[in-house]
Amino acid sequence: MIKLALWGDSIGRAVGFDEGRGRYAVIKPNYQEMLLEDQTVDILNHARFGATLSEGLADFADSPDTPAQAVAIQFGGNDCNMDWAAVSEDPSRPHSPKVPIEAFEKGLHQFVRLVRQRGKTPILVSPPPLEAQRFFAWVSKGLDPQVILRFLGDVQHIYRWQERYATAVYRTARLTRCRLFDLRDAFLAADDFPDCLCVDGMHPNGKGQQLIAQAVRQALPGLRLS
Numbered sequence: 001m002i003k004l005a006l007w008g009d010s011i012g013r014a015v016g017f018d019e020g021r022g023r024y025a026v027i028k029p030n031y032q033e034m035l036l037e038d039q040t041v042d043i044l045n046h047a048r049f050g051a052t053l054s055e056g057l058a059d060f061a062d063s064p065d066t067p068a069q070a071v072a073i074q075f076g077g078n079d080c081n082m083d084w085a086a087v088s089e090d091p092s093r094p095h096s097p098k099v100p101i102e103a104f105e106k107g108l109h110q111f112v113r114l115v116r117q118r119g120k121t122p123i124l125v126s127p128p129p130l131e132a133q134r135f136f137a138w139v140s141k142g143l144d145p146q147v148i149l150r151f152l153g154d155v156q157h158i159y160r161w162q163e164r165y166a167t168a169v170y171r172t173a174r175l176t177r178c179r180l181f182d183l184r185d186a187f188l189a190a191d192d193f194p195d196c197l198c199v200d201g202m203h204p205n206g207k208g209q210q211l212i213a214q215a216v217r218q219a220l221p222g223l224r225l226s
Contacts, residue, residue: 002225005044005066005120007056007111008074011128012047016205017198024049027205031212040217044068052078052099053107061114070225071115072181076127076165077202079104088143091151101164108172123223124173126166126184128208131194132159134201179223186215 006012014030017023035041044066046059053075060071079099087095099107108124115122136155140148152158166184173180187193187208194201196208204212 001039001042002070002220003042003044003068004070004072004123004225005068006047006072006074007060008047008072008125009051009056009076009078010047010049010203011077012072012074012125013045013049014204014209015049016203016208017200019199024203027209029206029209031209031216034210034213035216038217040213040220047074050078051075053104053111054079054099057107057111057114060111065118066120068120070121070123070179070223072123072125073108073111073115074125074127074183075108076104076162076169080162080165084139084143084148087151088140088147091147095151101168104165105168105172108169109176112172112176112178121179121225122176123179123181124169125181126169127162128183128187128197128204129166129193130159130162131197131201132156134194134197134199136201138200138202181216181219181223183212183215186211186218 010024014027014032015024016027018025032043032045035043046063056073056075080097082095082097112122112124132155135158136145149155170180172178187196190196190211196204196211198205
């Protein structure tokens, strides 16, 4: 069984929104449990809810050496997010994401380099797509949706904005000759990927966890880790 370390955000941690309890929680069963149960991959999970690439890179740099042979780098969702309350207050001024895309891409290069310096195989993971309408409704709750929409121009701008961070992952994988797990494509290839996402339009639900597990199984031969 392959042993893989993961640094990422809530997607990697298998967090989703539990509508019954009205809060975020780790989904059960999740992709990590499924992969361990069928002895496909043993994941040493260092992903954290709300983490950005900058935080993950600092955490990895400070961590002791991992016994895993490969390190998956899974970020983007929090990095591209905005301070929606600030946008709602004043849509006329510029607003920056948590991690600007130039800094995000530079951080990916640094992460890949540091993983290789430790003698491990880096794997970049593309962020799954957002469902723009659902995500817009989620982030504008308690705020002024029309003001936020004025800033965006159109709701689908959210999808396009987040897609640029996925493109940065692809570009980094190509330039660094790094292995890529294209999680985004796995979701887009689904018959109806919104059915695989929670009410917030961004976190995979139970069906999404099954999709992730199956995508990992299919991708492993191409990643050449064994």
